[in-house]
Amino acid sequence: MILLILSLLSLFVNQGYVYAGDIKGKVLIQGGKGVKDAVVYIDEVPGGKFSPPGEPAVMDQRNLRFIPHVLPILVGTTVYFLNNDNVLHNVFSPDVCPGELDLGTWFKGDVKKYTFTKPCIVTILCNVHPEMEAYIVVLKTPYFAVTDRGGNFTIKDIPPGEYTLKVWHEKLKGKDIKVKVPEKGSVYINLILSR
Ligand SMILES: [Cu+2]
Structure with missing residues (x-):
């Protein structure tokens, strides 16, 4: 019974019904290779004090x-x-x-x-x-993540709303992206960096 509940829970988690407001994605260079050690972050949350x-x-x-x-x-x-x-x-x-x-x-x-x-x-x-x-x-906000070796990142538990998502890398540059964080689940964003 517990196993059944756990597997149901993980199903919901995988489908994003339990944890609201995540941004997931990848940071890539042109050509599709993942970029590690990029910081992806929400620059400002209007009225947010952290x-x-x-x-x-x-x-x-x-x-x-x-x-x-x-x-x-x-x-x-x-x-x-x-x-x-x-x-x-x-x-x-x-x-x-x-x-x-x-x-x-x-x-x-x-x-x-x-x-x-x-x-x-x-x-x-x-x-x-x-x-x-x-x-x-x-x-300025706690909503940030560093990419892993494959370029993957997850920013968790963001209040729903529209934000500017930024990316910083020591050598590469990326463009700001407007992102809408849903009330539930995840939004998926890929960011392409160039020199
Ligand atoms: Cu030293």
């Missing part, structure tokens, strides 16, 4: 890389910067919009914190390892 999450976001440094490479957050979110390598790492940004961002240099195990208070695309660098690079995308 509190930053109580839990911090995390950016790790491991095997001489920032993980994740691209981290979208809601404005006001605090990010914990970790070091899980046996070498010194640093975190700084050459960009103006996050404010003076240089967390110094620290060893494995320490955690440095920074709160991002303005919408901004923040380039994150390490002055010990010039090849290390990451991006923190500070957004």
Whole structure:
């Protein structure tokens, strides 16, 4: 009986009857290949006020890389910067919009914190390892997602309405798209990026 209920539930979920207002889709380059690490987001929700999450976001440094490479957050979110390598790492940004961002240099195990208070695309660098690079995308709404290896994304639980859907990628450009989020179910959007 429980199995029957579960399978019925999953049927409804698959058909989008349970969770309302999702945007699903793919970010592609011309020719159809999926693009990973693109941020797809709703730029503005008229009248929307969003509190930053109580839990911090995390950016790790491991095997001489920032993980994740691209981290979208809601404005006001605090990010914990970790070091899980046996070498010194640093975190700084050459960009103006996050404010003076240089967390110094620290060893494995320490955690440095920074709160991002303005919408901004923040380039994150390490002055010990010039090849290390990451991006923190500070957004005005919590309705965002990063694409996976196949270019897939899902933005969940959006209040129904008409919005402008935007896409950011470190190298590629895409056009804004008008999207209508339904009261129930999902709307499917493919975004094509170009150089
Ligand atoms: Cu480093």
